Amino acid sequence: MSDEPTSEAPSHHLSEADELWREATVMALYISIVLLAAIVSLPASFGTESDKGLGTLLLTIWGTTIGLALAHWFAFNVAAVGFRGGRILRHDISEAGAQLGGAATVAVVTTIPVLLVHGDYLFYAVVLGPAAVLGVAGYRVARWSDRSKLHAFLAGVIVLALGLGIAILKSSLAGH
DSSP states (O other): OOOSOOSOOOOOOOOHHHHHHHHHHHHHHHHHHHHHHHHHTSOTTTTSTTOOOHHHHHHHHHHHHHHHHHHHHHHHHHHHHHHTTSOOOHHHHHHHHHHHHHHHHHHHHHHHHHHHOOGGGHHHHHHHHHHHHHHHHHHHHHHHTTOOHHHHHHHHHHHHHHHHHHHHHHHHHTTO
């Protein structure tokens, strides 16, 4: 046996339930980043007295979420079914449900503060939901990996910061 360190990470065999949580988490992270980019891209007049923005905001939240979730589901199923010779497995349906659940969770968590806060603080309220999802997901993934609460907290902060950075970069690259 060699004393040299290996570059391989310890393998975690995931149960079906863990795989479904992973799929929901991946979708929640993805939706959160794209929603943040969409929010950052809203017009400067958004939320002013002349444009309360609630309808636009709710359409942005739910339209982005539903559109991305359906696009992901479609692409995933075309690829998965194609590689399996045209068969859809029960697990595919379970994964799609987990992904849609992750997406819906982000939309609901983003919508609640928007319905409760109006005026000058609306922008901050809408950013709160996806940002919270990023931080909590980073924390939960670290805890699942048996990290201490402090390390998990730091992981949540890092995931939040990186997610916000990616959202801002995405928005900038799109010309917004």
